[in-house]
Structure formats: structure tokens, C-alpha cells
Amino acid sequence: MNAPTGAEPSPDTLAALFEILKSFNKTGAELAPGTRFSEDLNFDSLVVMEFIAVVEDAFDISVPLNILPDVATIRDLAVAVEKIVAEDKL
Amino acid sequence: MAALLDRFAPIMSQRDALFGDEGVNPFQVKMDQVLSQTEAMIGGRRTILVGTNNYLGLTFAPEALKAAHEALEACGTGTTGSRVANGTYYGHKELEDTLREFFGKEHAMVFSTGFLANLGILSTLMGPEDYILMDADCHASIYDGVRGSTAQIIRFRHNDAADLDKRLARLADKPGNKLIVIEGIYSMLGDKAPLADIVAVKKKYENVYLLSDEAHSLGVLGKYGRGLPEEVGCEDDVDFIVGTFSKSVGTVGGFCVSNHPQFDILRLMTRAYVFTASLPPSVVASATVNLGLVKNGGALRKRLMRNAQKLHAGLTAIGLKIASENSPVVAVVAPDPMVAVAFWRGLIEAGVYVNLALPPATPYGYSLLRASLCAAHTEEQLDEVIAIFAQVAAKVGLASSPEKQVAERKRIAVG
Missing domain, CATH: 3.90.1150.10 (Aspartate Aminotransferase, domain 1)
Structure with missing residues (x-):
């Protein structure tokens, strides 16, 4: 149900997210584009908060809470991050 | 299945x-x-x-008990109506006047609970072009309120004014108003917001408003019990104060006070105000009396x-x-x-x-x-x-x- 919508994110974006996720990966799940935050990484709301804050600082963007319901996998987040970065350049 | x-x-x-x-x-x-x-x-x-x-300890204040008894006898057990229909009695207006005087603000709106005050105000205040920047440790009613808003919601790290500054800087070029949401005292650990620092950050940017939930600090902080803004001496920099009567005021109900000139339109636009029954007259009477006791407390x-x-x-x-x-x-x-x-x-x-x-x-x-x-x-x-x-x-x-x-x-x- 979380099939990628539209373009695949760039490998650079994914690599940057994988790097950030290393310190948040308590379950030792494999980090792949399809890895799910809730089911595979066992993220609860507090971890999500801290993780998103780190992503915001790494990409120098604002990630609104509003988009989180649509973000299930690392790929979803990478796509969302690229969209925000592109909008910021406009 | x-x-x-x-x-x-x-x-x-x-x-x-x-x-x-x-x-x-x-x-x-x-x-x-x-x-x-x-x-x-x-x-x-x-x-x-x-x-x-x-x-x-005001839940048994004799003055409030007496006022509640009198209102109960005079007006009955409930209003059976919304504030905008048949649910505004003289007591509700008197309570709002008392709040305006207590806080020294132009406008006051009384809700049926503190939860509803946050839910109503936060879902209504900001529009689709706007941003809400909330402390990550805010109460569930604030989370539920912003969820109902059409604004973009950004969280900043708890009690971290520098983190807020960073997030506001990223939004500086975006059109639209920004609202910072904090609490005077956070309920779980009882820690205070670094209000002076947050106000200093707020003043660095254009079109930024500040809302503070004084649920746990009303009656507790400040010489006259007006909460953290009074204690810190920056009441004019806090654009909206939300609070509750269910803690130091010793009864139940919520409110929002503000000097914003257009505030009154919220009475028609806030669903948690329009579509719920108003507080019973006895509750309103005890809140009014207890606010006086809080002030002189x-x-x-x-x-x-x-x-x-x-x-x-x-x-x-x-x-x-x-x-x-x-x-x-x-x-x-x-x-x-x-x-x-x-x-x-x-x-x-x-x-x-x-x-x-x-x-x-x-x-x-x-x-x-x-x-x-x-x-x-x-x-x-x-x-x-x-x-x-x-x-x-x-x-x-x-x-x-x-x-x-x-x-x-x-x-x-x-x-």
C-alpha cells in the first residue's frame, strides 16, 4: 500500500537519511527504501519527534507534522524531503 | 475481519x-x-x-460555595445551550469581564473546559498560509487543536529557544503568520518555559504571535497569580493566553484572553465554542469568585x-x-x-x-x-x-x- 508515488528519490537523499537513522535504529532492522518507521524500526511518537528534528537540521528545512500520516517508509520520507527542498528553492 | x-x-x-x-x-x-x-x-x-x-485548595472556598448555591437556585442546574444560542447568562458575561480585568486584556472568551479552549483556539486561529511552531512537550489538547488547523505544524525541541529561533529563521521568507505555542508550566515535570528567551526570539521576526497555555501556572506564578508572563514581566508580549479553571481556580472551564482587535470573530468561528453547551451557572459563579481569591492569594x-x-x-x-x-x-x-x-x-x-x-x-x-x-x-x-x-x-x-x-x-x- 506504500508503493512509491511518482519519481524515486535520489540515492543521495536516501543515503543521508540512512546515515541519520543509524543512531535511531534500535531494532537493528535493515535500512532500505521500503523500511517502515513504525513496524520495522518500532518508532514511537517521541522518537519520531527527535528524528524529524535531526532531519530538519540536516537538510535545513521545515518538515510539518501535517505530512507525517503519509510517511510510512524511508522512501516516503525521502520523497517528502526532496519536495520540501525543491519548494524552498522557488 | x-x-x-x-x-x-x-x-x-x-x-x-x-x-x-x-x-x-x-x-x-x-x-x-x-x-x-x-x-x-x-x-x-x-x-x-x-x-x-x-x-x-479553592475547591471548598466558602465564598465560592455560596455563590454557586445562589446561582444554582436562581438559574437552575444547566443552560442546555451553546454560548451563541441560549447558553449565555449574565454570569458568563460577568466571568468574562472578571477575566478581562484579572489579566488586563481587552477580550476574554470562556469555554466549557480547558481542553476545549485549546482545541477551539488552536484549530481556528491560523489559516492555510500560516505556521504553528509548538513546543514538543505540549499537552494533548494542544496537539489535538493544531491537528484541526489548516496551518503547517512545526515542532521545536522542548524549552529550547535556540531551536525555535532556527526553525523561525527557516520560515522567515515565507509569507503567512506564525504562532509560537508554549505552556507556562509543563504538567508532567512542572518545568517552566524560558519565556524571556522565547519572547526575544519572537521579536527578531515579523508577523510572529505567541500563545501560552497557563493551565498549571495560573494562580501559582506571579504576585497576582497571572502566571509565567506576570512573573517574567512580559505580559504584553504574549498575544494569547489560554487557561483552565480546573486547577488553581478549583472548578471547571477554560478561557482565552487577548488584546487582538479582531478577537471577537472567534466567537462565531470556533467550533468548540459554538457547538457545545455552555458551563452551568453554578460553575460560572464559583469560577468568578475564585478568580478574586486567586488574585489576592x-x-x-x-x-x-x-x-x-x-x-x-x-x-x-x-x-x-x-x-x-x-x-x-x-x-x-x-x-x-x-x-x-x-x-x-x-x-x-x-x-x-x-x-x-x-x-x-x-x-x-x-x-x-x-x-x-x-x-x-x-x-x-x-x-x-x-x-x-x-x-x-x-x-x-x-x-x-x-x-x-x-x-x-x-x-x-x-x-
């Missing part, structure tokens, strides 16, 4: 593992008789209440803080880890939820009621025994509470050795 509530299965098993046995369920406590602001009969036992948020505030310091020192001396300081909330940290439940049960069975708070409702994933003090607690009651805490702490393996406790008491006495 899954059963209707199967998605809560993990929570159900956690609940059953923690308190599914014969012991008292911490979330189903029943008071069989209320003896005073600070004591009740629970499970056939006289119990000292140290977890009621009844900071000033300097002596109560002194007693409250003295009591808080006594409990804080007493529990520290036992060797317990306390996550709060200089606050009417004293939060004891247990190593995990199992120990927290055992500790809580030990206390209730010995006649002390505190709040049990477990993750994810707590910051830092803490399992907490959350005590809140009341100005009406006596020295004797608090001595008893501390003694019971010491007994139970020893039973669940959280007290330090008696020698250490003596040393700690000496250290506190000297320090």
Missing part, C-alpha cells in the same frame, strides 16, 4: 501485564467520600491526596511553594530520583513501568494518592509518580506522605540506605 478495536491490541496487552491482576487499577481510582481539598476515602481508607492539581502561593519545597526535600532525602525542581509538581522517576505501578499501589494501599504517568504520555520516556501540592496541605500531612513514600520506596527497592538518607538530610539542611 479484525475486531473493531484490534489496533489497540498492543496497548491492551501492556495494560493487562501492568495492572490486569487483582490490585488496584491506577486509572480507575474511585473516591467514595471527599473529606476535604486534601483528603478522601478511597477503598475504605482515609487517603491524603497529593495529585489533584488543586494548587490553591499571595499567602496561598507562599504556602504552596513552602509545601512543594518540603515534599521535594523529603523525597530527595529518601534517595528518590526527582525530575522536577522548585515547582508545585514533584515528579518521582521510577526505573520502569512495572516498578512505577508497584510503587503507586504501595502508596495507595498506605493512604497516599499521587498520579501515575507512563510513557508515551511522559517526556524522556519516564515512568513517573507525579505529586502535585496544595496550599491546604498541612505539615503533618506532608510528614505522613514522606514517611509512607520512604516505606514504599524501601519495599520496591528504590530507597537508598538509611545512612545515605541521614547524610542527604544533613546535606539539605546545610545547603
Whole structure:
């Protein structure tokens, strides 16, 4: 149900997210584009908060809470991050 | 086909593992008789209440009881209507006038609960082009409120003005208004917002508003009890104050006050105000009277803080880890939820009621025994509470050795 919508994110974006996720990966799940935050990484709301804050600082963007319901996998987040970065350049 | 509530299965098993046995369920406590602001009969036992948020002990103020009785006789048990239909009586207007005078603000709106005040104001204030920047540790009612807003929601790290600054800087070029949302005192650990720093950050940018939820600081902070903005001396920089009557004011209801010139349109646009029944006249009358007692409650505030310091020192001396300081909330940290439940049960069975708070409702994933003090607690009651805490702490393996406790008491006495 979380099939990628539209373009695949760039490998650079994914690599940057994988790097950030290393310190948040308590379950030792494999980090792949399809890895799910809730089911595979066992993220609860507090971890999500801290993780998103780190992503915001790494990409120098604002990630609104509003988009989180649509973000299930690392790929979803990478796509969302690229969209925000592109909008910021406009 | 899954059963209707199967998605809560993990929570159900956690609940059953923690308190599914014969012991008292911490979330189903029943008071069989209320003896005073600070004591009740629970499970056939006289119990000292140290977890009621009844900071000033005004729930039995004779003046408020009298006003409530009179309003009950004069206006009946309920209004049966919304504030914008048949549910605004003279008492509701008088309460709003009292609030305007109390805070020195142009506008005041009274809601049926504090939760509804946050839900209503936060879902309505900002539009699709706007941004809400909220402290990550804000109350559930704030989270639910912003969820109903069409604005973009950004969180900043708890009590971190520099983190807020960074996030506002990223939005500086975006059109649209920004609203910072904080709380004067955060309920779980009783810590205060760094309000002066947050106001300084706010002033660096254009079109930024500040809303503070003073639920736990109203009546507690400031010479006249107007909360953290009064204590810090920056009331003009806080554009919206939301609060509740269900803590220091000793009844129930919520409010928002502001000097914003267009504020009054919120009475028509805020669904949690328009589409719910107004407060019963007796509640409104007691809130009005108690606001006067809050304003002149300097002596109560002194007693409250003295009591808080006594409990804080007493529990520290036992060797317990306390996550709060200089606050009417004293939060004891247990190593995990199992120990927290055992500790809580030990206390209730010995006649002390505190709040049990477990993750994810707590910051830092803490399992907490959350005590809140009341100005009406006596020295004797608090001595008893501390003694019971010491007994139970020893039973669940959280007290330090008696020698250490003596040393700690000496250290506190000297320090």
C-alpha cells in the first residue's frame, strides 16, 4: 500500500537519511527504501519527534507534522524531503 | 475481519501485564467520600491526596460555595445551550469581564473546559498560509487543536529557544503568520518555559504571535497569580493566553484572553465554542469568585511553594530520583513501568494518592509518580506522605540506605 508515488528519490537523499537513522535504529532492522518507521524500526511518537528534528537540521528545512500520516517508509520520507527542498528553492 | 478495536491490541496487552491482576487499577481510582481539598476515602481508607492539581485548595472556598448555591437556585442546574444560542447568562458575561480585568486584556472568551479552549483556539486561529511552531512537550489538547488547523505544524525541541529561533529563521521568507505555542508550566515535570528567551526570539521576526497555555501556572506564578508572563514581566508580549479553571481556580472551564482587535470573530468561528453547551451557572459563579481569591492569594502561593519545597526535600532525602525542581509538581522517576505501578499501589494501599504517568504520555520516556501540592496541605500531612513514600520506596527497592538518607538530610539542611 506504500508503493512509491511518482519519481524515486535520489540515492543521495536516501543515503543521508540512512546515515541519520543509524543512531535511531534500535531494532537493528535493515535500512532500505521500503523500511517502515513504525513496524520495522518500532518508532514511537517521541522518537519520531527527535528524528524529524535531526532531519530538519540536516537538510535545513521545515518538515510539518501535517505530512507525517503519509510517511510510512524511508522512501516516503525521502520523497517528502526532496519536495520540501525543491519548494524552498522557488 | 479484525475486531473493531484490534489496533489497540498492543496497548491492551501492556495494560493487562501492568495492572490486569487483582490490585488496584491506577486509572480507575474511585473516591467514595471527599473529606476535604486534601483528603478522601478511597477503598475504605482515609487517603491524603497529593495529585489533584488543586494548587490553591479553592475547591471548598466558602465564598465560592455560596455563590454557586445562589446561582444554582436562581438559574437552575444547566443552560442546555451553546454560548451563541441560549447558553449565555449574565454570569458568563460577568466571568468574562472578571477575566478581562484579572489579566488586563481587552477580550476574554470562556469555554466549557480547558481542553476545549485549546482545541477551539488552536484549530481556528491560523489559516492555510500560516505556521504553528509548538513546543514538543505540549499537552494533548494542544496537539489535538493544531491537528484541526489548516496551518503547517512545526515542532521545536522542548524549552529550547535556540531551536525555535532556527526553525523561525527557516520560515522567515515565507509569507503567512506564525504562532509560537508554549505552556507556562509543563504538567508532567512542572518545568517552566524560558519565556524571556522565547519572547526575544519572537521579536527578531515579523508577523510572529505567541500563545501560552497557563493551565498549571495560573494562580501559582506571579504576585497576582497571572502566571509565567506576570512573573517574567512580559505580559504584553504574549498575544494569547489560554487557561483552565480546573486547577488553581478549583472548578471547571477554560478561557482565552487577548488584546487582538479582531478577537471577537472567534466567537462565531470556533467550533468548540459554538457547538457545545455552555458551563452551568453554578460553575460560572464559583469560577468568578475564585478568580478574586486567586488574585489576592499571595499567602496561598507562599504556602504552596513552602509545601512543594518540603515534599521535594523529603523525597530527595529518601534517595528518590526527582525530575522536577522548585515547582508545585514533584515528579518521582521510577526505573520502569512495572516498578512505577508497584510503587503507586504501595502508596495507595498506605493512604497516599499521587498520579501515575507512563510513557508515551511522559517526556524522556519516564515512568513517573507525579505529586502535585496544595496550599491546604498541612505539615503533618506532608510528614505522613514522606514517611509512607520512604516505606514504599524501601519495599520496591528504590530507597537508598538509611545512612545515605541521614547524610542527604544533613546535606539539605546545610545547603
